[in-house]
Amino acid sequence: MRLFKERIVLKQKTVYVEVEQRKRFADYVILITGASGSIGSAIAQRFAVEGATVVLTGRNLSKLQDVKNQISCSTQIDVCQMDVTDEASVSNAMKTISDKYGRIDMLINNAGFSARTVKQPLHLQTIDNIDNLLQTNLRGSILTSREVVQYMQNSKQGRIVNIASIVGLQGKDKHAEYAAAKAGVFGLMKSQAIGVGKYGITVNCVSPGLVPREDASEEKLARFEHMNRLNSICTPEDIANAVAFLCSAEARYVTGQNLCVDGGRSLGLYGD
Numbered sequence: 001m002r003l004f005k006e007r008i009v010l011k012q013k014t015v016y017v018e019v020e021q022r023k024r025f026a027d028y029v030i031l032i033t034g035a036s037g038s039i040g041s042a043i044a045q046r047f048a049v050e051g052a053t054v055v056l057t058g059r060n061l062s063k064l065q066d067v068k069n070q071i072s073c074s075t076q077i078d079v080c081q082m083d084v085t086d087e088a089s090v091s092n093a094m095k096t097i098s099d100k101y102g103r104i105d106m107l108i109n110n111a112g113f114s115a116r117t118v119k120q121p122l123h124l125q126t127i128d129n130i131d132n133l134l135q136t137n138l139r140g141s142i143l144t145s146r147e148v149v150q151y152m153q154n155s156k157q158g159r160i161v162n163i164a165s166i167v168g169l170q171g172k173d174k175h176a177e178y179a180a181a182k183a184g185v186f187g188l189m190k191s192q193a194i195g196v197g198k199y200g201i202t203v204n205c206v207s208p209g210l211v212p213r214e215d216a217s218e219e220k221l222a223r224f225e226h227m228n229r230l231n232s233i234c235t236p237e238d239i240a241n242a243v244a245f246l247c248s249a250e251a252r253y254v255t256g257q258n259l260c261v262d263g264g265r266s267l268g269l270y271g272d
């Protein structure tokens with residue numbers, strides 16, 4: 001049992017007590033797509049610490065195995081190959097996970113990528129690039145969200161969290177197809193939230209702003225630090241915290257919502 005000091009305010013007096021570390025997700029099975037990436041692996045770490053059975057999915061098993069080996073926790077961590085663009089791969093993976101653990105309680109639709117690698121205005125984009133991006137970022141989330149409902153329907157406590165982006169809210173130059181995909185994810189999230197509420201399933205989005213990759217240069221980090229209202233860098237753990245909240249019992253009444261974790265980057269206009 002891990003203990004940590006918790007600050008508790010009792011009748012205006014602050015005391016520190018040792019309490020058992022919360023294992024909010026003990027006995028829950030969580031499936032994370034794109035779990036070998038920077039945000040996906042942080043989400044995996046966070047849920048493992050909180051006691052969940054974590055199933056890391058992605059296309060590349062050896063990358064998933066590396067993430068699994070980096071997570072030092074006593075909870076069950078598993079890996080399963082799943083390409084979100086492939087209908088059969090999605091349904092086979094979910095059936096395998098459900099057969100093994102008897103349930104899937106939470107789905108985190110995190111697999112995706114931005115137009116970063118092929119930044120071009122829409123009129124210069126190839127149809128292959130556009131299709132490729134939509135297939136993963138939008139169609140992939142539609143496929144997994146559709147498939148998982150049958151495994152959550154009876155438990156009355158399912159959670160689906162989609163990792164969208166503030167680009168889907170605001171648009172961005174040279175990112176039209178990415179913005180369209182993530183805006184589509186908002187539509188998916190809201191519509192599915194309406195449809196599956198009766199099964200006790202909540203569906204929400206977390207929208208990151210800029211989360212630098214591990215290999216980001218010092219120059220890039222310095223620039224990112226000032227591209228938000230808090231003048232600080234967003235970490236993958238900041239995104240994982242928001243996902244954990246939306247999956248927790250505390251968020252049982254929150255559905256159909258988008259939570260921006262962007263240091264205020266998407267807020268209003270900058271003054272002169």
Ligand SMILES: NC(=O)c1ccc[n+]([C@@H]2O[C@H](COP(=O)([O-])OP(=O)(O)OC[C@H]3O[C@@H](n4cnc5c(N)ncnc54)[C@H](OP(=O)(O)O)[C@@H]3O)[C@@H](O)[C@H]2O)c1
Nearest residue numbers: 034036037038039059060083084110111112165208210211
């Ligand atoms: N980083 C940011 O600043 C930022 C901002 C806003 C939103 N987001 C969103 O956050 C999510 C994670 O981004 P990240 O920065 O962590 O990216 P990342 O490090 O590149 O990770 C992306 C993950 O998606 C997986 N993936 C790609 N295609 C897949 C497919 N067809 N099937 C299954 N998995 C697939 C990749 O694994 P394999 O290639 O091995 O399969 C990888 O694990 C994405 O949806 C992204 O759009 C990121």
